Amino acid sequence: MTGWSAPAVSPPSLRARLGLIAALAALVVVALGVLYADDSRPGIVDARILTASDGTGGPWRSFALATDFLGEPVGAATLIAVVVTGCLLLRHPRAAVLVVVGAGLSVGTATLLKSLVGRTIHGGNLSYPSGHTAFATALALVMALLATGRLGLGRTAGTSLVLAAALVAGAVMGWAQVSLGAHYPTDVLGGWCTALAVVPVAAWLVDRTADRLLSRTAEAVREGHH
Template identity: 75%
Template sequence: MTGRSAPPVLPPALRVRLGLMAALAALVVVVLGVLYADASTPGTVDARIFAAVYGVRPPWRHVALATDFLGEPVGAAALVVAAVTGCLLLRRPRAAVLVVAGAGATVGTTTLLKTLVGRTIYDGNLSYPSGHTAFLSALALVVALLVTGRLDLGRTAGTSLVLVAALAAGAAMGWAQVALGAHYPTDVLGGWCTALAVIPATAWLVDGLADRTADRTAGRTADRPSDAGRREPR
């Protein structure tokens, strides 16, 4: 008896692929961070994309502002609460833990990287990587992992769902950040890759800690004398 009744948040069929994806994403984050360390101007690719996207007008500006709000403290908190509530209603406590731990780890990582890299945009605001993009991508990844496990999707279908969900969320928030002039395109890419690197690692840790806790609990239960074998003294 292992006592592991709760399903894992990182489906076993996806562990190798998502592990490789996380390693590659981490490498991209590091390379971009080195290339743009202490920079305060856009690169060649940044400038071209920025010129095409920045300065959108209504109604698209309203769409960009609404999307940006999802990465602000109030909007992000509302999304986290909604996601945790959904996980608990579906009886997926590990997924609920991953929502909080994953979002926190992702935002914390982007905050640390901003200080280390020191890239700035407009008035000296630290910009690499994009925390808004990282957060929404991370949340999409967690939801995709939950759906993959609940529907018991295979390796190919599960990996495709995870990547599509992360790409859709990252693209939406990334577009909003560039359109509003809050980040360079490479900041957005760095934020997206940060989520791809952090969430699989956090999911693996959540599963490991939960399994060890369940094993210890099951072991203590097995060692405890059963009530049926006890006799009251006469």
């Protein structure tokens, strides 16, 4: 059980800020969902971004396709397996659980929202929010939280690392989705915010469950000695 007593995946010093970020992100997800419900065209912001972009060709398209693959079932499963293995080798089972739970809940939430919002692209493909972006962002958030705990980063440094990791991962996957024509830019923003809303809550739940498990185990050991 010593692994479960590893540093919390939701560092206490970051919980208040992460909770605020999650709440704000959830508001953005809902607002965009209401704005683009049952829509099938790019919004004003989408159109401007798409007009400003020159498209993707040559090696950049290959990179976009490779990035997109990491969000597909086979690629995502492989990526999760690698990260979970790394967490277990570091003797941090809480992080390993959060990888699965955080990514799973983020993608699951995005999938549910797609059906509720009903925004489509290319005729009938549900697009809001981007599940690929939610997955990539969620995975980056988990790894950033793990690094924050292991390095003992303070509130400011830890928050900066978490947000930077989420921004980079979300931006790269989001760029791939938009450049390949799979999503509108606002779909990507919705996917990014979905992960920001879900992962902090998932991390808190993992810690709470692990702490309860440790407490019950310790109590059982004490009773056994008596």
